[in-house]
Amino acid sequence: MSTAIGERALDRLPVSRYKWPGTALLWLALLMVPLWVPWAGGYVELAGRALVLGLAAMGLNFLLGFTGVMSFGHAAYFGLGAYGAGLMLKYVTGSTLLALFTGTLLGGLAGTILGALIVRRRGVYFAMVTIAYGQIFFYIAYRWNSLTGGDDGLRGFARQPLGVGSWVINIQNNATLFYYFLLAVFAIATGAMAFRLCSPFGRTLIAILENERRARYLGLPVERHIWLAFSVSCFVCATAGALYALLNNFADPMTLHYSLSGEIVIMAVMGGMRTFWGPLLGAAVFVVLQDYISSITVNWMSFIGLLFVLVVLFFPRGLLGILGQRGAP
Amino acid sequence: MLQLLLFNVTNGLIIGAFYVLMALGLSIILNLSNVINFAHGNFLALGGYLAYVLSPYLGFWGALVMSPLITGIVGFVVERLMIRRVYGRDPVYSLLLTFGLAFILQDACRYVWGTQGLPLTVPAELAQPLSSTLFFITGYRVFMIAIVMLTIIGLFCFLRYTRAGVRIRAGILDLETVAALGVNVGLLRSFNFAVGIFLAGLAGVLAGGQIGLNPNMGDSLLMPTFIAIIVGGVGSLTGTLVGGLIIGVAAALTTMFYPTAADAVIYAIMAIVLLLRPRGLMGEEGMLT
Known part of the structure; x- marks a missing residue:
């Protein structure tokens, strides 16, 4: 019996015997996006948006789904990534990769430092403190007009072509090439997360999720693991944020606002927060719905709110969670 | 200079009074139901708008009484229909639910x-x-402070001397035992939620008279309210009261000397308090942390 429970817990890991066909199909679909998305009535930028927000949701889910600790402040690290990349491109360098790296580092380090202050809290208190700390960055971006453009957001930068010597990839104007750039970064980030989760570290996180007290009695340094998981998820969110700034050539103070944190969490929950890939699916559904609803009505906020309520009341396991039940209660 | 100082302290107390009223409502819901009500600021706006609708018929005074009551009833219904379903589930669901409601x-x-x-x-x-000479002390401001003080005294008396209030306080400490003693805990939570929303509605009417009504009026109050609760310590209503006043006065004084940092200073206060006392000023061991 205990092995059955153990195996079910380990089902959450991204790699297992019976998961590879699904994963392979997913990657195939992601690689073929420029072919099938226009045919399905979308456009490649929308797919890029879904991919970037999906990465943020997967980053958040590294914490939420694998340690059970819930952060409602991840928009801050997402937004810091966006501003880091934007400021770097605007004032310092013409290198897209360097900007991406700076954004990731800025958001990730901020998350790591603040994370150390809050890892001891749990439950709603943890959520409250993460929101409150996250809002600090929103107010800084909002008030520091001369640097960040304040309420209007940071404009006046554009992603630059990638290039080494004479070999240049023009991701600046070619949407398809830029999508593949996003996908490459996405692959590296998710690969790193999957690698982390399949290591003893990842199994320890699941042990904490399953029974924190027992993990503590076994002598596992619970706080340190949660802090590390928080840090990893902040780095991933910051990467996603930096990509988001590159995608839009714009950094918006609302990317730092806690309402985006809520949206990232609902993406993760809607897709299935107990699964590795669920948040990506949730993000895709969310982005498409938001795009569609906001094109037909000005009251799109009500519909998004309704989506929150419906997911919570009727689909708490999320889309992949329902698929993956396999008879389990 | 003295006048300017007085002006800002008065402003701070008034803003602090709003924070306290909102934070107390949020806090009693959080304490008993373990739900962070993101929609609290929107219930506040609803209370204000209801007063706007009712005041032509009932006058300001009638609206001041009726509008929070109706808002409270709306809160009761919302709790019965939705919030109740997420008790006992992972807290992430209650947060998302109230987020959507907002x-x-x-x-x-x-x-x-x-x-x-x-x-x-x-x-x-x-x-x-x-x-x-002290032109900024209008009758309305004094009246507002008086109403807030009366409400707070009323709330504390309610929690201390009435049967329902005692049950709420007992439920905060140990809900299971209260249920085992034969109290209808579900109804108690609904009632408690309605009381919290009533306070939000009252704050909405008072705020409407001071700063006017708009659909986002609660949003700017929500974050300082969170911080007031965190600074005061989750689980302690007295702490929330103190936290709200500290935050209000600190923000007002900063506005006087360095307006751009007014938002930042309350976060700085929170960070310092959390570093020195991780449970907040009056937070108790083992409560919701």
């Missing part, structure tokens, strides 16, 4: 009453300044 309520207010701000007229006898 979106819906805000959009509904905008749909019904428009994006433009609306004024809520207060009786003329309250609108005039009480003194010619």
